[in-house]
Amino acid sequence: MSSHDSSAPRFRRPASMYPSVAASIPGEPDPATSMDLAHDSARALLDGVFHSSDPEVVRRVVALAADDGLTELAALWSAAPASTLPGALWRLYVLHTWVQRSGDEVARRYRAGSRTVPGLRYLTGFAEPPEVAQVQETMDDILRGAFTGDLGLALRRAGAVATLLAHGTAHLADEDPGEERTRQAERLLRTGEELTEAGRHAEEGRLD
Known part of the structure; x- marks a missing residue:
């Protein structure tokens, strides 16, 4: 399903997003429907926050995992490939x-x-030490x-964090x-690697 489909849902309050979508589906959705929902819910969340001027909406999205708001999205997003928007956002949240x-x-x-x-330190943005x-x-x-802000840059920064931590873990x-x-x-x-590649796709307009 295209992210430009005018019928795709748009939500201002991210926490109520998935129940609103799921309520319209009778019974258990098939895999194809689940993937459509994964893409639509991820795009709705991204667009809803990007076009919002309410700082509380941003705060709630950043705190989504801490507030257990990802519980209902987990079944959808966690199964999505890393090269897709829901898959990339899932890995970023994890x-x-x-x-x-x-x-x-x-x-x-x-x-x-x-x-x-050491070269990855500058992209992560972490202080030293x-x-x-x-x-x-x-x-x-x-x-x-x-x-x-810049989705592609954010994903590449997260990719740099994970890669640097991977090397640190291997060293230990x-x-x-x-x-x-x-x-x-x-x-x-x-x-x-997956987040870095997703960041490149986002910068090229190919992450959906």
């Missing part, structure tokens, strides 16, 4: 949530990664920027070997 909940560990991995891939509050505030700024795994940390490094690297 990274944001982890940073907010594990600030100390994130700062530790960031410090380790910044020694391995990063304090937990600064790391969390920067991720808030990246998420806010996805909805109110070398010092203290463990399969779980190695798997975490692999997942973070994959997320970083």
